[in-house]
Amino acid sequence: MAPGLWEPKTPGAKMLLTIEEDLKNLLALWRVEKKVFELKQTRRDLPQRIQSLRDAIGKERSAADKLHADITRAETQIRESQDAVVTESASLEESGKRLGAITTNREYDAVHLEIAAHKKNIDTAQARVLHLQQVMENLRKEAEEAEAAYEKIRSEIEPELETLTAELGGIEERITAEANKGDAPRALIGKKTLSVYDRTVQRRSTPHVIALVNHAHRACDICSRNQTSQRVIEVAKKKQLLLCEGCGSLLVWREDDVPALHPQEA
Ligand SMILES: [Zn+2]
Structure with missing residues (x-):
């Protein structure tokens, strides 16, 4: 009835x-x-779920960004060491010229000490460049892997993130519409x-x-x-x-x- x-x-x-x-x-x-x-439970839970997905993407992004920052720092250090090689080489050349103009044994010893110091500094800086270049190579590999990991998780999570974000955006209307029934x-x-x-x-x-x-x-x-x-x-x-x-x-x-x-x- x-x-x-x-x-x-x-x-x-x-x-x-x-x-x-x-x-x-x-x-x-x-x-x-x-x-x-x-x-309403969904409305309550969604922000946290969305945040944890964003955090998961953010974590991979930060890891990749840190490696890029390390690379930039290594590049700077390489340039500094290369500059040191140039400076020390110029000084070495100067010292070499002075060798020809010395008059005393004392001067002779001092200039030779200078030359030895410049050579040592050049060796150290060159060794540092080599070391840093090796470090850079490793960092680039790691950064590549980190970027791949970031892309992987981003492509996995982003569709879900978009869905949940849209769901959260429309949830008030859905609650009202459902409640009206x-x-x-x-x-x-x-x-x-x-x-x-x-x-x-x-x-x-x-x-x-x-x-x-x-x-x-x-x-x-x-x-x-x-x-x-x-x-x-x-x-x-x-x-x-x-x-x-x-x-x-x-x-x-x-x-x-x-x-x-x-x-x-x-
Ligand atoms: Zn009962």
Whole structure:
């Protein structure tokens, strides 16, 4: 019977039919509210998930950037050492010229000491250039690998990141649109049933307050407590709102492919 078309003739009949209609509409409302709840959890979790994906990309980027900075530093050090070779070579040449103009042994010894020092400095700087060039070669290889690792993780993660970012961007609209779907069934549920439902939802801060039961599935979905056969029979009648004795969840008949047993067999 479509809601709203039926006018009760007696209060008793109204109550019996209302509960059945109530429960039907309650399930419709419940499904909407579970979806809204899920969306709100997503809204809460998404920023952190997005951040951790960004961090994963950022970590690879930083590793590659650090290597590029190391390369730049090594390049500078190579230039400095090369400059030292040039400077020391010029000084060596100067010292060589002075060798020809010396008059005393003392001068001779001093210039030879200078020459030895310049030669040593040149050797040191040249050795440093060689060493740094080797370091550079290794750094370039490492940087190449780091760039490849960055590209790999970026191409793996970016599509997901874009999807999640778009999802987060549109989630308010989705929550509103989904929540609006609850208005129609909510308006059709009797005050009493609705207040039991709403109070339980409020108390538990979750719409997971309805347990669907039948003779094949007697365990409460929330607390797992098995409902008595008698209780399941009462739930099947859909004439009153029954609660799980274990946790107070609302019991609603589970419509599924398992055929309900006759009460005498239960
Ligand atoms: Zn329960």
